[in-house]
Amino acid sequence: MSLHDFTRPRLSLRFVPVWRRHFLVWRKLALSSILGNLADPMLYMLGFGYGLGSLMPEVGGARYITFLAAGTVCYSTMNSATFEVLYSGFSRMHVQKTWDAILNAPLNLDDVMLAELTWGASKSLLSGVAILAVIWALGLQASWLLSLWVLPVVILIGLTFSAMGLVMTALSPSYDFFMYYFTLVITPMVLLCGVFYPVDRLPDFLQIAAAFLPLSHAIDLVRPLILGEVPAHIFRHVAALLAWGGVSYWLAVGFTRRRLLK
Amino acid sequence: MPLLSARNLRKKYGDTEVVRGLDLDIEAGECFGLIGPNGAGKTTTLKMLLGLIAPDGGSIEILGTPVPLRGREARLRIGVVPQMDNLDPDFSVRENLLVYGRYFGMADSLIESRVPALLEFAGLASKADARITTLSGGMKRRLTLARALVNDPELIVLDEPTTGLDPQARHVIWQGLRRLISQGKTILLTTHFMEEAERLCDRLVIIDHGTAIAHGSPRDMIAAEIEPDVMEIYGERVADWGEQYGTTLCERFEITGETLFCYTRDCGRVLDQLRAQHTLRYLHRPSNLEDVFLKFTGRELRD
């Protein structure tokens, strides 16, 4: 293994035409993908929110539907970013060879990676916003102004999970590999980090583990904003998401260089 | 000064060196062929020249730009037709050109002004809005070539541009390449079709196992390396014929399966002998680049 591959990722605006390419593909296939991507988390949120919510007076100091909606914003953003960089990203890199075509033009692998990162975040922004729109439509938010702050947080969440997913894409020999990531990383994280129920219901050692996970930090930022409070420890949560995203992106670029530039 | 020069290029994969000290000089305006059997190191060499993979040794300069150090800048002035088509299947023909032009930092208006001529060049004017999935193999290849021209490159690099195409489609690509040559473009192509190399290339280098084993213009190479006439003799008993007459009638002969290749400067004597018998069929033809190629790379199968 050559450490040379793991020098700092280069950031340049040259990624923009590649981002536009992904956007154009998405626009052409948008209707079918929007329905599939957005309807699913919404149905779960509404079904569980009202169904289970009717059995519970209050969860974490709020109506259950509100509690769950805040978790779903993060969950849906994470999922959407992850799916995009794993499955579509792998297709662009390995199956469809879109990256090869781009690399023959005056762009570098780092430009292609930055386009994947920002595109994953862009697509997940849409998922996060869709849930937020339902929250607004149902009037679940306590404060309009605070709930607007969810938008930049969603962008940060999207970047973080896109970066994490890109590590998997870089290492994956085939689509099958991604099942492990969902089973071993994403699903446990959803169950540990307080999407469906408050983390303080978990045994202590799980709570301690959960506190390190990026989804916990995401939820700790988004949920108060929906409930009308300024989140506690904003700096710590933002820094944690940036650290997860930054380290992951660095590794993802390194592994991808090692995979393709030899 | 040559438009492209590479010195002592080397590339290793694991323990095998797949490019072993290759030197290349390509002059502006010429069509240069890099030819060799499968696995000879053609694609690896092109990737190093384009700055996509780092050589383990040697130096490259293209259009005055050192590669891979400033490979990105060099690629601004190069058009690439890769070995495998990688057009965007979700886009129309026109959108493929537009999106690709943007990678070069070109404004949409500039790209759009070039699209009609590119479509005309590729013979795809009536297909501008067709989806890629509806195109034939030949059309895709022509579009890939047109895409490589979107930045009006000085050098065009083609990796096996006609592999997998039927003869008609192949001739259309050749016509296109000749048009580019007559416009003064410089072309670097790899192929294992000797007919293609012989028709198009001003100069070429034959490589095998990552080293150059012969170079020159096709005509000079044929004249220097091969007797002017070839007699191909077919039949179950060619081996017997070879044993009996091969050394006396041919300067050199080779047998593969049921074919004997007899290389000669005096085809009259061979023809007289063959006309006098009835068990073997034969074909008399002038020697060509394929004979040179097979002389250097042997006749055994490669994969």
Ligand SMILES: Nc1ncnc2c1ncn2[C@@H]1O[C@H](COP(=O)(O)OP(=O)(O)O)[C@@H](O)[C@H]1O
């Ligand atoms: N990424 C790689 N890793 C390991 N071996 C490779 C890689 N790319 C090419 N090779 C090997 O290098 C040799 C030359 O390959 P290539 O340049 O593709 O040949 P050609 O284009 O002349 O058919 C082959 O033996 C091939 O298997």
Ligand SMILES: [Mg+2]
């Ligand atoms: Mg090849």
